[in-house]
Amino acid sequence: MFETAELGRSLQKDEYESALPDLRARLVQAQIDLKKTPSRVLVIISGVDGAGKAMTVNRLNEWLDPRGVNTHAFDTPSDEERERPFFWRFWRTMPVRGRIGIFYGSWYTEPLIQTVYKKQKQADLDAAMRRIASQEQMLAEDGAIVLKLWLHLSKEAQYKHLKGLESDPHRHWRVLPTDWKHHRLYEKFIRVAGRMIRLTDRPHAPWNLIEATDDRYRDLTSGRLLLAAMEQALEVTKKTSAIGRRDAANPRLKITPVGRNRTILDRVNLKKSLSKDAYRKQLVRRQAEWNRLVWKAADKGVSNVIVFEGWDAAGKGSCIRRVTEAIDPRLFQIIPVAAPTEEERAHHYLWRFWKWLPRDGRVTIFDRSWFGRVLVERVEKFATAAEWSRAYAEINDFEEQLCRHGIVVHKYWIHLSKEEQLARFQKREKVKYKRYKITDEDWRNRAKWNAYKAAVNDMVAHTSTGNAPWTLVPGNDKRYARIFILKDLCKRLEKVLK
Amino acid sequence: MFETAELGRSLQKDEYESALPDLRARLVQAQIDLKKTPSRVLVIISGVDGAGKAMTVNRLNEWLDPRGVNTHAFDTPSDEERERPFFWRFWRTMPVRGRIGIFYGSWYTEPLIQTVYKKQKQADLDAAMRRIASQEQMLAEDGAIVLKLWLHLSKEAQYKHLKGLESDPHRHWRVLPTDWKHHRLYEKFIRVAGRMIRLTDRPHAPWNLIEATDDRYRDLTSGRLLLAAMEQALEVTKKTSAIGRRDAANPRLKITPVGRNRTILDRVNLKKSLSKDAYRKQLVRRQAEWNRLVWKAADKGVSNVIVFEGWDAAGKGSCIRRVTEAIDPRLFQIIPVAAPTEEERAHHYLWRFWKWLPRDGRVTIFDRSWFGRVLVERVEKFATAAEWSRAYAEINDFEEQLCRHGIVVHKYWIHLSKEEQLARFQKREKVKYKRYKITDEDWRNRAKWNAYKAAVNDMVAHTSTGNAPWTLVPGNDKRYARIFILKDLCKRLEKVLK
Numbered sequence: 001m002f003e004t005a006e007l008g009r010s011l012q013k014d015e016y017e018s019a020l021p022d023l024r025a026r027l028v029q030a031q032i033d034l035k036k037t038p039s040r041v042l043v044i045i046s047g048v049d050g051a052g053k054a055m056t057v058n059r060l061n062e063w064l065d066p067r068g069v070n071t072h073a074f075d076t077p078s079d080e081e082r083e084r085p086f087f088w089r090f091w092r093t094m095p096v097r098g099r100i101g102i103f104y105g106s107w108y109t110e111p112l113i114q115t116v117y118k119k120q121k122q123a124d125l126d127a128a129m130r131r132i133a134s135q136e137q138m139l140a141e142d143g144a145i146v147l148k149l150w151l152h153l154s155k156e157a158q159y160k161h162l163k164g165l166e167s168d169p170h171r172h173w174r175v176l177p178t179d180w181k182h183h184r185l186y187e188k189f190i191r192v193a194g195r196m197i198r199l200t201d202r203p204h205a206p207w208n209l210i211e212a213t214d215d216r217y218r219d220l221t222s223g224r225l226l227l228a229a230m231e232q233a234l235e236v237t238k239k240t241s242a243i244g245r246r247d248a249a250n251p252r253l254k255i256t257p258v259g260r261n262r263t264i265l266d267r268v269n270l271k272k273s274l275s276k277d278a279y280r281k282q283l284v285r286r287q288a289e290w291n292r293l294v295w296k297a298a299d300k301g302v303s304n305v306i307v308f309e310g311w312d313a314a315g316k317g318s319c320i321r322r323v324t325e326a327i328d329p330r331l332f333q334i335i336p337v338a339a340p341t342e343e344e345r346a347h348h349y350l351w352r353f354w355k356w357l358p359r360d361g362r363v364t365i366f367d368r369s370w371f372g373r374v375l376v377e378r379v380e381k382f383a384t385a386a387e388w389s390r391a392y393a394e395i396n397d398f399e400e401q402l403c404r405h406g407i408v409v410h411k412y413w414i415h416l417s418k419e420e421q422l423a424r425f426q427k428r429e430k431v432k433y434k435r436y437k438i439t440d441e442d443w444r445n446r447a448k449w450n451a452y453k454a455a456v457n458d459m460v461a462h463t464s465t466g467n468a469p470w471t472l473v474p475g476n477d478k479r480y481a482r483i484f485i486l487k488d489l490c491k492r493l494e495k496v497l498k
Numbered sequence: 499m500f501e502t503a504e505l506g507r508s509l510q511k512d513e514y515e516s517a518l519p520d521l522r523a524r525l526v527q528a529q530i531d532l533k534k535t536p537s538r539v540l541v542i543i544s545g546v547d548g549a550g551k552a553m554t555v556n557r558l559n560e561w562l563d564p565r566g567v568n569t570h571a572f573d574t575p576s577d578e579e580r581e582r583p584f585f586w587r588f589w590r591t592m593p594v595r596g597r598i599g600i601f602y603g604s605w606y607t608e609p610l611i612q613t614v615y616k617k618q619k620q621a622d623l624d625a626a627m628r629r630i631a632s633q634e635q636m637l638a639e640d641g642a643i644v645l646k647l648w649l650h651l652s653k654e655a656q657y658k659h660l661k662g663l664e665s666d667p668h669r670h671w672r673v674l675p676t677d678w679k680h681h682r683l684y685e686k687f688i689r690v691a692g693r694m695i696r697l698t699d700r701p702h703a704p705w706n707l708i709e710a711t712d713d714r715y716r717d718l719t720s721g722r723l724l725l726a727a728m729e730q731a732l733e734v735t736k737k738t739s740a741i742g743r744r745d746a747a748n749p750r751l752k753i754t755p756v757g758r759n760r761t762i763l764d765r766v767n768l769k770k771s772l773s774k775d776a777y778r779k780q781l782v783r784r785q786a787e788w789n790r791l792v793w794k795a796a797d798k799g800v801s802n803v804i805v806f807e808g809w810d811a812a813g814k815g816s817c818i819r820r821v822t823e824a825i826d827p828r829l830f831q832i833i834p835v836a837a838p839t840e841e842e843r844a845h846h847y848l849w850r851f852w853k854w855l856p857r858d859g860r861v862t863i864f865d866r867s868w869f870g871r872v873l874v875e876r877v878e879k880f881a882t883a884a885e886w887s888r889a890y891a892e893i894n895d896f897e898e899q900l901c902r903h904g905i906v907v908h909k910y911w912i913h914l915s916k917e918e919q920l921a922r923f924q925k926r927e928k929v930k931y932k933r934y935k936i937t938d939e940d941w942r943n944r945a946k947w948n949a950y951k952a953a954v955n956d957m958v959a960h961t962s963t964g965n966a967p968w969t970l971v972p973g974n975d976k977r978y979a980r981i982f983i984l985k986d987l988c989k990r991l992e993k994v995l996k
Contacts, residue, residue, distance in 0.1 A: 024931030032934070054827045062819060065934060066834045066865065073827035078857070079577045104827045170782035173789050284668035291671050321560060329552045329571035329602045336564045343841045359576070367564065433522030436530070436563060 001194045002209065005152035010214035023223050024063050030230040031068045035098040037237045039143045041230060042095060044106045047151030048189070049182045050161040051212035056151060057104050059219045060226065070095055074105035083301075083360040085405040086110075087135060091354040096346035097143070107132050108196060115192045116185055125192065129199035134397050140204035141390065142348045143237075147229045148205060149222055150197060151212040155186045161213075256454040256461075263457035265472065268415045272484075273477035286486035287326035293493045294327045294363060301360035302496060303407045306489070307369045310414030311452075312442045313424040314475045315482075319414065320365055322482045323489065332363035337372065349373055349391075350398055357402070370395055371411075374459050379451045392462035399468040408496050409468040412485055413456060414475040418449055499692045500707060503650035508712035521721050522561050528728040529566045533596040535735045537641045539728060540593060542604045545649030546687070547680045548659040549710035554649060555602050557717045558724065568593055572603035581799075581858040583903040584608075585633060589852040594844035595641070605630050606694060613690045614683055623690065627697035632895050638702035639888065640846045641735075645727045646703060647720055648695060649710040653684045659711075754952040754959075761955035763970065766913045770982075771975035784984035785824035791991045792825045792861060799858035800994060801905045804987070805867045808912030809950075810940045811922040812973045813980075817912065818863055820980045821987065830861035835870065847871055847889075848896055855900070868893055869909075872957050877949045890960035897966040906994050907966035910983055911954060912973040916947055 034041070043060070045053050057071060072093045081089040087107065095101030111128040114120045136146050153161060162183060165175045182189060201207045208225050212218040256263060274282070297304065306323070308316045324332055335356045344352045350370055358364040373391040377383040383391070402409050416424075425442065428434040445452065464470040471488055475481045532539070541558070543551050555569060570591045579587040585605065593599030609626040612618045634644050651659065660681060663673045680687060699705045706723050710716040754761060772780070795802065804821070806814045822830055833854045842850045848868055856862040871889040875881040881889070900907050914922075923940065926932040943950065962968040969986055973979040 021930055025933075028931055028934050055823075057827055058819065058823050061832075063931075066815065066832065067836050071827070071832070073829075075828040170786050173786055288668050288671055317564065321556065325553075325556050329555055329569070330573040331571075333571075334559075334564065334569070338565050341841070343839070432519055433526055433561075435523075436526045 001197065002152055002154075002190060005150075005209040005211040006154045006157075007211060008213065009211045009217050011216040011220060013216070016216040016220055019220060023220070023227060026231070027063050027223065027227050028065055030227060030234060031065050031100070033234050034100075034230060035068065037143075037234065038097045039145060039233050039237055040095050040097045041100040041145045041147065041226070041233075042139065043100065043102045043226060044108070044146070044148045045102065045104050045151070046106065046108055046149065047210075047212065048153045048158060048186075048193075049179050050158050050165075051151035051153045052215060052218055053104060053151055055215065056149070056219060056222050057102055060102060060222065063223055064100065068098070069100045069102060071102040071104065074103065074109065080359065084357050085401040085407070086131075087401060088354060088357060091351060094347060094351065096343070098346070107135070108200075112189075112192055112196055116189050122195070125195065126199065129196060131397070131401070133200050133202060133205075134393075136200070136205040137202065138350075138390075138394050138397070139348065144348075145229050145233045146205035147226060148200075148207045149225065150193075150207055150209050151218060151222075152209055153212050155183070155190075157213045158183055158186065256457040258451045258454045260450070261454075263453050264460050265415055265453055265456060268472045268474050270415065270417050270420075270474050270476040272474045272480045274479040274483060276479070279479040279483060282483045283322065283486075286483060286490060287322070289490050290323070290486055291326045291328075293490055293497065294331055296497055297363075297408075297493060298331055298361040300497060301406075302493075303358040303360055304363040304489075304493065305358065305402060305407050305409050306363065306365045307371070307409070307411045308365065308367050308414070309369060309371050309375070309412065310473070310475060311416045311421055312445055313421050313428065313437075314414035314416045315478050316367055316414060318478060319412075319482050319485050320367060322486060324365065327363070331361070332365060333358070334365045334367060337366060337368040350394065353398075358407070360406075370398065371459060371463070374463075375452065375455050376445075378455050379448055392458075395463050396465055399463075399465065403467040408493055410489060410492060411464075411468060411470050412473050412488075413460070413470060414473045414481055416475045418446075420476045421446065499695065500650055500652075500688065503648075503707040503709040504652045504655075505709060506711065507709045507715050509714040509718060511714070514714040514718055517718060521718070521725060524729070525561050525721065525725050526563055528725060528732060529563050529598070531732050532598075532728060533566065535641075535732065536595045537643060537731050537735055538593045538595045539598040539643045539645065539724070539731075540637065541598065541600045541724060542606070542644070542646045543600065543602050543649070544604065544606055544647065544691075545708075545710065546651045546656060546684075546691075547677050548656050548663075549649035549651045550713060550716055551602060551649055553713065554647070554717060554720050555600055558600060558720065561721055562598065566596070567598045567600060569600040569602065572601065572607065578857065582855050583899040583905070584629075585899060586852060586855060589849060592845060592849065594841070596844070605633070606698075610687075610690055610694055614687050620693070623693065624697065627694060629895070629899070631698050631700060631703075632891075634698070634703040635700065636848075636888075636892050636895070637846060642846075643727050643731045644703035645724060646698075646705045647723065648691070648705055648707050649716060649720075650707055651710050653681070653688075655711045656681055656684065754955040756949045756952045758948070759952075761951050762958050763913050763951055763954060766970045766972050768913065768915050768918075768972050768974040770972045770978045772977040772981060774977070777977040777981060780981045781820065781984075784981060784988060785820070787988050788821070788984055789824045791988055791995065792829055794995055795906075795991060796829055796859040798995065799904075800991075801856040801858055802861040802987075802991065803856065803900060803905050803907050804861065804863045805869070805907070805909045806863065806865050806912070807867060807869050807873070807910065808971070808973065809914045809919055810943055811919050811926065811935075812912035812914045813976050814865055814912060816976060817910075817980050817983050818865060820984065822863065825861070829859070830863060831856070832863045832865060835864060835866035848892065851896075856905070858904075868896065869957060869961070872961075873950065873953050874943075876953050877946055890957075893961055894963055897961075897963065901965040906991055908987060908990060909962075909966060909968050910971050910986075911958070911968060912971045912979055914973045916944075918974045919944065 045057055047053055057073075061069060061071060070093070074089065077089055090103070090107055093101070093103075111120070111125055111132075115122065115125045140146050162175055162179055166172050197207045197209075210218055210221050210225075294304075308320060310316050320334060324334065333356065337352075340349075340352060353366070353370045356364055356366075373383060373395070374388050378388040399409055425438055425446070428438045460470045460472070473481050473484055543555055545551055555571075559567060559569060568591070572587065575587055588601070588605055591599065591601075609618070609623055609630075613620065613623045638644055660673055660677055664670050695705045695707075708716055708719050708723075792802075806818060808814050818832060822832065831854065835850075838847075838850060851864070851868045854862055854864075871881060871893070872886050876886040897907055923936055923944070926936045958968045958970070971979050971982055
């Protein structure tokens with residue numbers, strides 16, 4: 001695989017210098033054009049030790065307008081990073097639309113090193129590569145250009161390079177102790193890297209092997225590849241004018257037809273109710289149990305993510321209050337999800353949820369969530385059919401990462417009859433301090449009841465997974481719903497803590 | 499001091515319930531109005547154990563529209579937080595303009611506990627209170643409403659409360675082991691809290707003592723205080739229409755008159771230069787030394803903040819490159835500072851710099867910085883005279899916090915003659931890939947040379963402090979400037995590491 005990067009390519013100084021002005025001018029121009037698009041660039045710099053990854057990063061930074069570039073060098077993760085799923089640290093440094101992010105070290109580093117050092121098996125490497133490929137595909141489909149550079153040296157070239165540095169009194173500090181260690185592991189490293197590249201070399205995020213024995217050749221090639229990727233993406237954007245449209249021809253999922261059909265929601269028994277007395281007794285009992293379990297989870301470092309979805313006026317807020325008033329405020333946070341801000345729109349739609357994932361042992365409660373993508377964004381056509389069609393798999397991958405990290409994921413849809421909703425709307429409008437809760441939007445949503453019903457049916461069909469199943473809550477009786485949720489939370493958390 | 503909060507106040511159920519609808523309606527309305535202003539609210543909830551801080555937080559959350567509120571409960575700091583100055587964790591959770599932030603636990607908690615537990619002396623408490631008072635004043639002057647609630651119980655009331663909870667089988671879990679410990683320390687705790695309150699009870703951020711024996715009285719009083727603070731602030735905003743204008747009558751600093759006067763910049767010897775040969779030799783030597791020192795600092799957990807300011811075309815970018823190409827990319831980040839984004843404008847102007855402070859052992863390089871407040875924002879009148887006048891002290895406080903944490907702060911102004919700048923502008927315009935660096939703005943800035951000179955003089959006069967002095971760099975000869983900076987960086991860091 002690496003033979004094509006061991007051909008002894010090099011560049012004369014005058015060749016290099018004559019090519020540079022045009023390349024730099026076009027790079028800067030492409031940056032200016034990029035700013036006007038919803039696109040963004042992620043450059044991943046990997047390769048063999050001694051191939052000059054850091055120098056290439058510096059060179060790209062020199063050539064580009066630094067105001068449009070973020071460079072991130074990933075070192076040992078901090079505890080805040082270790083206490084979240086693997087990809088969290090990369091999401092927090094993701095470039096926004098219109099900008100370039102350069103990753104020195106990336107999601108490839110850890111799986112590669114772990115496998116070379118025999119801390120994990122090849123199957124683990126393969127599984128990690130599958131997750132990375134999904135992640136990159138998702139970013140690419142969202143309009144990101146994912147440019148992956150592998151800077152290569154043969155074992156011989158690596159040896160020469162390290163020796164050369166060592167004998168230079170002013171540059172010997174550039175040789176790190178791990179460099180020689182890695183040199184001895186060269187064959188193994190290259191074998192694993194080869195597999196890693198093969199499994200993640202995809203049309204939406206291809207690998208580029210660059211021969212790195214000659215600095216000028218390496219730098220100019222990197223710059224040219226970046227330029228080509230940007231110009232190509234700009235060309236596509238120009239033709240299609242919006243990224244969403246680009247995939248208009250993409251395949252879509254079969255969906256539930258909108259109408260009077262039976263859906264999963266018709267299976268929810270809305271007659272369930274609870275007397276005031278029974279409710280009061282149950283509430284103190286369940287809250288005490290929930291409190292005990294949340295403290296135990298905190299001690300064990302088990303975190304919970306709780307998603308609340310449901311019809312307008314289903315009582316999400318009052319359920320959340322019963323869940324949180326029983327636990328220590330230091331252990332939870334509530335994230336109310338409204339229309340995305342400017343900053344959030346400049347990222348992938350999952351970004352704003354990644355951001356709030358709890359540390360180990362904590363609880364995050366989402367009042368509405370990433371499922372907006374396949375509910376309101378689908379019904380209101382804020383997302384294209386291709387976009388929300390692929391969102392089911394994206395969401396499943398996302399939740400899988402949460403579960404892999406040991407987070408307990410709870411998902412509640414609070415169901416309500418159409419009549420009960422009307423009664424609550426009318427009641428709210430009569431109470432002065434609840435009036436703000438009912439807006440024209442709520443009435444508009446209500447008019448689309450059947451469309452939402454179909455969307456909920458598809459959502460449950462596609463995203464109720466083994467580790468993160470949907471729980472449908474009978475919500476016509478508020479007391480019943482609150483106790484139902486507290487019981488379910490306790491049951492699921494207790495099972496994990498056993 | 500606390501006598502006024504031990505009067506046995508309470509509220510009948512019907513009184514409470516009849517007051518509630520109006521209070522809630524007005525709170526929600528005030529939130530709606532707040533959104534349209536550049537103001538924001540910070541509610542700090544403190545008080546005696548058992549006084550119901552968490553319950554008050556829940557109650558306020560119930561009454562307010564949750565989409566406009568962020569609640570933060572501060573627990574033990576994470577390592578990312580411990581590795582930054584004390585206030586960092588609070589800045590990262592600060593509410594943006596138009597929103598309400600509720601802090602359960604705050605910057606008061608640690609100094610209070612440390613003093614009660616005798617881990618620090620009263621002088622340390624006093625010093626911490628001085629820093630907190632400055633911080634709160636700065637936020638208030640920026641348009642934040644800082645509402646501080648102290649929920650109070652007498653020792654006797656605390657005892658009754660804890661006993662009552664313990665004997666209730668469903669609520670005994672609400673009593674934490676530390677609660678009894680704190681009860682035994684009650685007198686001490688109250689003495690320290692009293693001093694803390696006295697030292698930070700200021701017109702811009704007053705303390706409100708609330709008697710907390712009766713839940714209804716406590717909650718209603720908290721809600722009413724929040725409402726009053728918001729309505730008052732909205733009244734002020736209405737009258738003045740912009741926060742900046744509010745302080746038009748405020749005192750200003752004496753400043754350097756704009757004109758042909760001698761300034762500190764005239765003391766810089768611009769004739770200094772370095773031959774190409776000498777430069778090359780010095781560069782490898784200084785870079786090797788700088789590399790060695792940065793690794794040593796990383797080992798010791800000493801971080802560096804390096805600020806680059808200077809005239810347009812002074813060569814900041816090329817100096818930064820010489821500084822960074824010698825060090826491991828995992829150890830530093832460069833933050834180019836341009837016009838603030840929407841998100842950044844929704845915060846205090848220092849917020850975006852707090853955000854990027856390095857972890858222990860790392861280096862952050864700011865390419866332009868917080869000094870923009872007293873340079874471009876002053877000259878271009880983006881900030882009012884009162885705003886930039888008080889910025890000197892705000893910046894000194896900010897840098898003091900960095901130094902207190904052990905960060906080495908380096909500040910370079912790269913100086914240039916007006917003639918040399920002209921030559922560089924003209925040269926840049928001739929090179930295709932450098933042309934983007936020269937904009938109309940640069941020419942406009944150049945026309946205001948004397949105004950900037952006066953601003954630089956004031957900046958150096960007011961912010962060149964013992965721990966964070968300004969270094970003026972002769973920049974007419976680029977080679978000389980680069981070596982000068984590398985040498986200075988090494989000298990200053992070496993001194994700290996000794």
